[in-house]
Amino acid sequence: FKDAKEKLRQYAMTIPRPFSVHYNPYTQAIEVINGKEQILNMVRTLRNDMDAVLDVLRKTQLI
Numbered sequence: 001f002k003d004a005k006e007k008l009r010q011y012a013m014t015i016p017r018p019f020s021v022h023y024n025p026y027t028q029a030i031e032v033i034n035g036k037e038q039i040l041n042m043v044r045t046l047r048n049d050m051d052a053v054l055d056v057l058r059k060t061q062l063i
Contacts, residue, residue, distance in 0.1 A: 019032050019033065019034050020032075020033040020034075021033065022042060
């Protein structure tokens with residue numbers, strides 16, 4: 001199943017489209033990314049998630 005899912009994901013990346021989409025796990029919704037503010041919000045969310053991961057790694061002395 002994992003292999004088929006990855007192949008489908010790779011195939012979907014080759015389909016030309018004038019927009020990008022993103023799955024928001026907090027709202028369980030697919031969001032169309034088509035503006036600067038949406039991109040900035042995605043980057044902020046990613047940064048917060050990475051900070052949380054780094055915090056856990058430091059506390060568990062894995063880094």
